[in-house]
Amino acid sequence: MFLPILVGILIVLAVADALGFLFWYACSWPRSQVLGPALVRGPAGSRKVALTFDDGPLPPYSEQILDILRSQNAKATFFVCGKDAARHPEILRRICREGHTIGNHTWSHPYLYFMNREKCAEEIDRTQRVIQQATGGTPRFFRPPYGARWFGLYPVLRERGLHLVQWSASGDDWELGADAIVSSVRAGLRPGAIILLHDGRQKSGGYLQRLLSRIFPSTGSQNRQPDADASETVKALPAIIEAAREMGYEFVSVEDFFPLRPRDDEGAPKGWDPSVNNSA
Numbered sequence: 355m356f357l358p359i360l361v362g363i364l365i366v367l368a369v370a371d372a373l374g375f376l377f378w379y380a381c382s383w384p385r386s387q388v389l390g391p392a393l394v395r396g397p398a399g400s401r402k403v404a405l406t407f408d409d410g411p412l413p414p415y416s417e418q419i420l421d422i423l424r425s426q427n428a429k430a431t432f433f434v435c436g437k438d439a440a441r442h443p444e445i446l447r448r449i450c451r452e453g454h455t456i457g458n459h460t461w462s463h464p465y466l467y468f469m470n471r472e473k474c475a476e477e478i479d480r481t482q483r484v485i486q487q488a489t490g491g492t493p494r495f496f497r498p499p500y501g502a503r504w505f506g507l508y509p510v511l512r513e514r515g516l517h518l519v520q521w522s523a524s525g526d527d528w529e530l531g532a533d534a535i536v537s538s539v540r541a542g543l544r545p546g547a548i549i550l551l552h553d554g555r556q557k558s559g560g561y562l563q564r565l566l567s568r569i570f571p572s573t574g575s576q577n578r579q580p581d582a583d584a585s586e587t588v589k590a591l592p593a594i595i596e597a598a599r600e601m602g603y604e605f606v607s608v609e610d611f612f613p614l615r616p617r618d619d620e621g622a623p624k625g626w627d628p629s630v631n632n633s634a
């Protein structure tokens with residue numbers, strides 16, 4: 355009598371677990387293409403890799419990273435948060451001027467889970483406007499905070515001609531020291547690798563904190579950490595560049611990997627003509 359009930363309960367639990375896993379995979383796994391297309395890696399046929407820096411701009415780290423990239427003649431992509439971009443338009447202009455690509459990383463770096471389409475659009479549009487005002491160019495690439503996606507996100511990106519970029523290798527530089535960051539990046543170096551690093555820090559918090567911040571937005575988990583520090587990434591960068599160059603890799607921006615056609619409405623943004631600097 356009890357056995358069939360027990361088996362029934364176990365089956366229900368197993369199905370719920372499997373659905374939960376599939377759901378998590380679709381929304382959270384960086385390489386997942388379930389909810390929509392994600393650019394995870396560039397063409398595997400050439401020895402090119404793309405460094406990407408998230409969560410900035412943040413002085414002095416963003417400038418230090420730009421100094422290293424300039425001295426090494428390496429190109430990169432910066433996924434900036436609008437609220438910090440608004441404070442440091444001069445850094446955005448420098449990123450552009452020195453031939454790097456700027457991408458949109460939302461305004462306040464929230465988890466996009468459970469976020470409705472309007473709020474998602476607001477996070478993206480405010481950031482697009484700030485970057486456009488500072489540089490005259492409008493980003494074509496977007497990276498969701500924490501790589502997390504939700505259902506309303508893709509229609510918003512499509513309407514704005516934005517392409518979602520994830521990563522294939524990570525320096526885990528939000529928790530590692532310089533040497534370990536270099537090792538972590540080295541392990542992920544492949545032709546076409548997109549490497550995740552940070553020139554800023556945005557607050558993450560644990561699951562409970564994230565949940566609370568969804569329910570009570572004023573808990574402040576979307577604000578920058580007061581002790582934001584990207585110095586380990588800065589320390590690691592020369593060794594990352596050296597290691598990759600020894601392996602024959604060249605550093606390009608994601609735009610080089612994924613050449614863009616001009617948008618119908620406004621054409622290619624100033625200084626971002628995809629026909630230039632496109633050797634992918």
Ligand SMILES: [Zn+2]
Binds near residue numbers: 409463499500556
């Ligand atoms: Zn981020």
